[in-house]
Amino acid sequence: MEDKTFTISVYSENNVGLLNRISGIFLKRHINILSLNVSESEIENVSRFIIVVNTTEKWVQNIVGQIEKQIEVIKAFYHTDEETIYLENALFKIASSLLFDEKQIQNIIKESQSTIVTVSRDFFVISKSGRRSEIEELYEKFKPYGIMQFVRSGRISVSKEKMEISSLLETFK
């Protein structure tokens, strides 16, 4: 079986220590987590982990089984890239002088559909949401001018298909 990128989504109770348990499942199998994002989900008091890995379908099935076994985990799913809508967010910090001196910079910002978050006397900050490749493309464009700081978030994603999570929680009531 060939390696593919999978997005694992985990709905869980919000509990101290769960991240440790979940990351241990990957650690045990020597699977590198490419990106991790944890936040509140659409359901009150339920957290959602989004974990991106590159592995085989058999492994990802196994891992999801092990994750679901954790007491606080309500449900875990996995999806391929084709089955999800996903993006990352990036922030670029660039010297303010460039914004005024380099005409090209303004064009890059416009064309890339990124937004200026803030401008101060010394620097300005650009935010860009999109696929990894779009962010990387933008990075390459800014690079010649000098990037003071760059940061990219973990992947966030929603599945194209419905995730049967709310109805599942109903049955527990």
Next chain:
Amino acid sequence: MGTIRISGAEAIIRCLLEEGVDLIYGYPGGAIMPVYDELYKFQDQLHHVLVRHEQGATHAAQGYARATGKVGVAIATSGPGATNLVTGIADAQIDSTPMVCITGQVGRHLLGSDAFQETDIIGISTPVTKWNFQVTEASQIPEIIAKAFYIARSGRPGPVLIDITKNAQFDELDFSYEKCTGIRSYNPVPKLNLDKVAEAAALINSAKKPLIVFGQGIILGQAEAEFKAVLEKSGIPAAWTILGLSALPTDHPLNVGMLGMHGNYAPNLLTNECDVLIAFGMRFDDRVTGKLSTYAKQAKVIHFEIDPAEIDKNVKTEIAVLGDVKESLAALLPLLDAKSHDLWHNEFKELAKVEYESVIKDELNPSTAGLSMGETIEMINKHSKGDAIIVSDVGQHQMFACRYAKFNSTKSNITSGGLGTMGFALPAAIGAKMGKPDREVVAIIGDGGFQMTIQELGTIFQTQVPVKIVILNNEFLGMVRQWQELFFDNRYASTKMINPNFVAIAEGYHIKSKKVTQREDLDAAVAEMLASKDSYFLEVMVEKENNVFPMIPTGACVSEIRLS
């Protein structure tokens, strides 16, 4: 329900009592002292057994749990006390043994400050517990302990650790207790799908050469009777994993023996001949399957299992029946055709004869001067008549015990299967005997493993628990030596054991003892041991360089099983 105002420490004791606990194993220390103080007050209701090392507490709790089916409880102090529990917790996790461990922890305000005897036991125990939790406020105690017991014993059982800070033990709370009956995010028993059962039945009915393999799931699910009924109606040969042993009486005519690395010849070989393989409550451990790419490839596999994560983990199934095995077996029974599979059984019998002639005959009636491990086990069978609980340690003697010990009833074979923990048997036997005082409990231990928890002789002496201890002394770390002989050109690196005078040690603990070196003395010694009302220590000097066969070398396929 009304509440009473009590300390956290008292609440812990009351929670245990509410859960029906009457016996716990442990070792005191600074961070758990408030609980010990309460134990002193409650000693009429809750008996605490002082072990000699915290590892002993976990193994004793495991032995208790395995013999009784109840949750075993161990307590320890923070830091070194807590870390000493880890081996037993890992052992319980892999063998699905229900256990609740309670550790003391430094006060909340000291957490994370590298305080005296602070360790992150939550972090350390995370990979080896079914669940764990750190309690930092007294008011959390009832709910968390209730949850701990529910999680430990429900679904696929396992160990749970609760770490309780010292302030939470001292502080007061308004105590009331409610047992936990469900947790929103936790579904311990998947709902049985009757269509799957029907599909499984149809496939079983159509099979020409079906083989049943069963594991501890039958015992944990208390499904022995249902299993026997399914077996007898379907007439299918049944083979057991090391932890499934004793779920079915050894002498049952459909019992075709042990699977796996040192299992029996017929069931291993014929795993690669059967057309339908039906697994009940077992998880296709690599010690059972050997090389996966050649394991039962010709067979359609039906897996009856409580834990969804086990399905297709190692072996791809045709039909997976998730649920409580007791329920699934009951649903399966009426759908099965009554059959006897005589021709197929004959294939097992033929191979069993081959194994008997080339391995078993000599092992049970050796012509060598030295005693054999097999004949010692057979002698125990003769005197116990298959009614004893046999607790084995890890090594060659374990394989001999599991291969040759006879069992009439369930929950009688207690051994460290998944982790293979040397030092398990002596404390586990203590727990088993305390859990089942009416049964004979015999621990079978190697000279190596004995010395890993030898200090628990002190617990035996202090509590006067009448366990019988048999040391099969080959003056080697026998199992490792066997591998060195077979796979490392006889290079016996650090496996020879220069041993102390074990009998003198046992006598130092005031335990009646005997050492047997001659075949003619074995019978009387075993008889005397089993007749003893008190604990008894028997050392049997056995052949030094004997090997356990059959054997499937690691990485080989089950049909490459070697008889010599």
